[in-house]
Amino acid sequence: MSTIPQPPYSPDIAPCDFWLFPNLKLGLKGERFATIEDIKVNATANLRAIPIEGYQRCFQQLQSRWSKCVCAEGRYFEGD
Numbered sequence: 001m002s003t004i005p006q007p008p009y010s011p012d013i014a015p016c017d018f019w020l021f022p023n024l025k026l027g028l029k030g031e032r033f034a035t036i037e038d039i040k041v042n043a044t045a046n047l048r049a050i051p052i053e054g055y056q057r058c059f060q061q062l063q064s065r066w067s068k069c070v071c072a073e074g075r076y077f078e079g080d
Helices: 015-028 036-049 052-071
Strands: none
Touching: 015 036, 015 052
8 A cells, every 4th residue: 555645734835824713813803702603603694794705715715825835746835
């Protein structure tokens, strides 16, 4: 059985890290919640408020970032 090497985790190609979580945090910034249920309700409302076009752009950016990683053949690089 052969093993395919997996590249190290990169937040540059994880949509939740480079786009979704920062967007979610902006919507909740400065808020205080009394209960876990309040957090869930507000986080869900913020996620639903993000337009579909935002998610589409996110995955287009993911494709661009992924392509750069493939072209770099696993080597480190910065910026565009």
